Amino acid sequence: MRQVYLDHAATTPIHPEVLERMQPFFSEKFANPSSFHTPGLEAKKAVDEARKSIASSLNAHADEMVFCSGGTESDNLAIFGVIRAQQHAVRGTQYEIPHVITSSVEHHAVLEPLQYLAKTKAIDLTVLPVDKFGKIAVSDLEEALRPETVLVSVMYANNEIGTIQPIADIGRALLKWRKTNATQLPYFHSDACQAAGALDLDVEKLHVDLLTLNGSKIYGPKGIGLLFVRRGMKLAPQIRGGGQERGLRSGTENVPGIIGLAAALELAQAGKDKENARLIRLRDDLINGLLTIGKTRLNGHPTERLPNNVNVSFMDIEGEAAVLYLDAKGIYCSTGSACASSSLDPSHVILATGVSYEAAHGSLRFTLGHSTRPSDIGYVLKTIPDIVKKLRQMSPVNLDMRHFA
Amino acid sequence: MDTDNKQAGDIVSRTGTQSWFYSDAVKDHFFNPRNFMQDESSYADAAMGLVGSPACGDAMKVWIKVDPETERIIDCKWKTFGCGSAIASTSMMSVMVTENGGMTLDEARLLKPQHIMERLGGLPARKIHCSVLGDKALRAAINDWYRRAGRLDKVEEEHGRIVDPETKVTDKDIEHAVLDGADTLEKVQAKLKVGIGNPSCIPEVEQLIRFYKEKYFGV
Incomplete structure (x- = not known):
C-alpha cells in the first residue's frame, strides 16, 4: 500500500547527512567534553564548533547557546528561569508577584508551566486572545504590559494551524517599552520549534532574548533542544549539577545530539528558500483541493502560515474517525479532536480562533515535508472525499455552516 | 486518564501502561459498520432516540422497529458522530439487540456499555466514555416506541x-x-x-x- 506521511509537525525523519555526521560521536568519539584528555578535548571542540555554527544561523554568539533535552525543556528553562530569577526583585514591591504575558495558542510546553505558576500564585498571567486566523495583535500586547511584567512568551509559528506570529513587531514594541520605561524587562521568549526549518532565525531582527529550538522538527535527532539566552540576561538554572552550559543546564553534553542539531539547522537554513517555495505550492494545492469538498473550512491564516501546514475542519464528522480511515489508506495525519487526546476538550488552538467545538472536533492537520511529492497530494485528494462522504453518511449531525464562520 | 479506570475487557499494552489501540472487533465494526442508517425514508414512523451533541464530541441517533406482538426489536439502525470507538460501539449495539430473533424491549433496557465493550474485546481505558451514549440512545428509542404505541405506563424516563x-x-x-x-x-x-x-x-x-x-x- 502507498504510504504518505503528512505529520512532519509531529516529528521529522532524520536527514541522512545529519545521521552520518552524528555517527562517530556514538562510538569512536565518545568522550566526555568535560574531560581534560585528548579525546575529551576533541569532543569539546566538536561541541564548540556546533555551538558556533548554530550561533551563526541565529546571528548570535556561541556563548548564548544553551543545549538541553528538547523543546519542552527549553521552554521550561526560559519560563522558570526568568521567573525564578525575577521573583525576588518583585517581592516586597507594590506588585508582589511578577506578571507574564503569553498567547492563547501556545504549545502546552509553554502554557502548562505558565498556568501552573499562575495557579500556584507565583505569577499573574495574561493570556492574549488571537484573531480568527490565530494571530495576536501587537496593540493587545502593548496594552497588557505592566511595570512588573517580566516575561513575554509568544511562539514564532503555531504547531497546529501554522499561523506565523509578528515576532519582530512584538520585539520592536518591547524595545520601545523598555526604552520609555528605562528598564531591561520584560524579556521576550519565542518558541521557534516549528519555525526553525522554514523561517528566518536572526535574533537581532526578531529582537528576542530567548529562543527555543529543537532537533526533531527539522530532520535532526530527538532528545536535543536549544535555548538561546541573550548575553546579560538573568536566568536561574533549573537543573543543577556539574555546571555544564555555563551553569545554566548541568549534565554531560549530548554530543551526538548537539552535532546533529547543528547539522540539521545548517541544512534547513541553507535549503529553506527553495524548499519553502516547493512546499508552498504543494500546500496550496492541498488546501485548494480540500476546500472543494463541501462544508470544509481552513483553519489558520491563508498566507501567513508555515509552508508545510494544512489544517482543515470537515463539518459533521469527527477527526479521530477520519484519521483512522486515512490511516487504513496509508495516509498519516493528525487531528485536534478531543478523542485523539488525553483530555476531553478539542484543540485549544482551534477553539482560540473562535470556531465552535463542533468544527474543532472535525479538524485534520496535514504537515508536509521533504518526502512529499505532488503525486502524494494527488493521492490524498483522491482518497479523502470518499472518507468524508462515508463518515458524513454515518453522522446524525448536519450543522449549519454558520458554526464555521 | 488514569489507567486505574480500567475495567474488565480493557485492552492494555504488554507493559500495562496506557493503551492506545483497538481490538480486531472494534476495527471491524469501525471500518465495516453494521446497520447504519443509509436511507431514512422508510423510518419516518420508526421509534427514534437521540443523545449527545457534536459539541461534546459524540452524538448518536438510534431508530428501532419492534414487533408489537412479541415486543422484540426486529430492526435497529443508527447514526453516530464520534471517534472510532463510538462508531464501533453503536454498530455492535445494533447487532446485539437484533441478533437471535432480537431482544425484547425489557431485555434491551438492561443493556449496559460494559456488555457492548466485552463483545468488542474491550476498549482502551481512555475511550470508554465514547461508548456510553449508545445504550442511552437505545433506551430513548424504546421510550419513544412505547409513547407511539400509547403505552405510557411503560415509558421509563x-x-x-x-x-x-x-x-x-x-x-x-x-x-x-x-x-x-x-x-x-x-x-x-x-x-x-x-x-x-x-x-x-x-x-x-x-x-x-x-x-x-x-x-x-x-x-
Whole structure:
C-alpha cells in the first residue's frame, strides 16, 4: 500500500547527512567534553564548533547557546528561569508577584508551566486572545504590559494551524517599552520549534532574548533542544549539577545530539528558500483541493502560515474517525479532536480562533515535508472525499455552516 | 486518564501502561459498520432516540422497529458522530439487540456499555466514555416506541434528574460513576462526558461528586 506521511509537525525523519555526521560521536568519539584528555578535548571542540555554527544561523554568539533535552525543556528553562530569577526583585514591591504575558495558542510546553505558576500564585498571567486566523495583535500586547511584567512568551509559528506570529513587531514594541520605561524587562521568549526549518532565525531582527529550538522538527535527532539566552540576561538554572552550559543546564553534553542539531539547522537554513517555495505550492494545492469538498473550512491564516501546514475542519464528522480511515489508506495525519487526546476538550488552538467545538472536533492537520511529492497530494485528494462522504453518511449531525464562520 | 479506570475487557499494552489501540472487533465494526442508517425514508414512523451533541464530541441517533406482538426489536439502525470507538460501539449495539430473533424491549433496557465493550474485546481505558451514549440512545428509542404505541405506563424516563441537558446525564449517573471509583471531575467526565459541551453545569456536577463521595466513602 502507498504510504504518505503528512505529520512532519509531529516529528521529522532524520536527514541522512545529519545521521552520518552524528555517527562517530556514538562510538569512536565518545568522550566526555568535560574531560581534560585528548579525546575529551576533541569532543569539546566538536561541541564548540556546533555551538558556533548554530550561533551563526541565529546571528548570535556561541556563548548564548544553551543545549538541553528538547523543546519542552527549553521552554521550561526560559519560563522558570526568568521567573525564578525575577521573583525576588518583585517581592516586597507594590506588585508582589511578577506578571507574564503569553498567547492563547501556545504549545502546552509553554502554557502548562505558565498556568501552573499562575495557579500556584507565583505569577499573574495574561493570556492574549488571537484573531480568527490565530494571530495576536501587537496593540493587545502593548496594552497588557505592566511595570512588573517580566516575561513575554509568544511562539514564532503555531504547531497546529501554522499561523506565523509578528515576532519582530512584538520585539520592536518591547524595545520601545523598555526604552520609555528605562528598564531591561520584560524579556521576550519565542518558541521557534516549528519555525526553525522554514523561517528566518536572526535574533537581532526578531529582537528576542530567548529562543527555543529543537532537533526533531527539522530532520535532526530527538532528545536535543536549544535555548538561546541573550548575553546579560538573568536566568536561574533549573537543573543543577556539574555546571555544564555555563551553569545554566548541568549534565554531560549530548554530543551526538548537539552535532546533529547543528547539522540539521545548517541544512534547513541553507535549503529553506527553495524548499519553502516547493512546499508552498504543494500546500496550496492541498488546501485548494480540500476546500472543494463541501462544508470544509481552513483553519489558520491563508498566507501567513508555515509552508508545510494544512489544517482543515470537515463539518459533521469527527477527526479521530477520519484519521483512522486515512490511516487504513496509508495516509498519516493528525487531528485536534478531543478523542485523539488525553483530555476531553478539542484543540485549544482551534477553539482560540473562535470556531465552535463542533468544527474543532472535525479538524485534520496535514504537515508536509521533504518526502512529499505532488503525486502524494494527488493521492490524498483522491482518497479523502470518499472518507468524508462515508463518515458524513454515518453522522446524525448536519450543522449549519454558520458554526464555521 | 488514569489507567486505574480500567475495567474488565480493557485492552492494555504488554507493559500495562496506557493503551492506545483497538481490538480486531472494534476495527471491524469501525471500518465495516453494521446497520447504519443509509436511507431514512422508510423510518419516518420508526421509534427514534437521540443523545449527545457534536459539541461534546459524540452524538448518536438510534431508530428501532419492534414487533408489537412479541415486543422484540426486529430492526435497529443508527447514526453516530464520534471517534472510532463510538462508531464501533453503536454498530455492535445494533447487532446485539437484533441478533437471535432480537431482544425484547425489557431485555434491551438492561443493556449496559460494559456488555457492548466485552463483545468488542474491550476498549482502551481512555475511550470508554465514547461508548456510553449508545445504550442511552437505545433506551430513548424504546421510550419513544412505547409513547407511539400509547403505552405510557411503560415509558421509563432515565432515572434521576437530568443535570446536563446536552448529554442527558443524571444525578444517578454521577452517583454510579462515583461508586465506580471516579472521584474527581476529570474522572467523572471521562466516564460520562458531562459538562464538556455545556460547562455551565460543572459546578453542580462537582457538588454532586462531593456529595456522593461523602455519602459512600466518608471523605
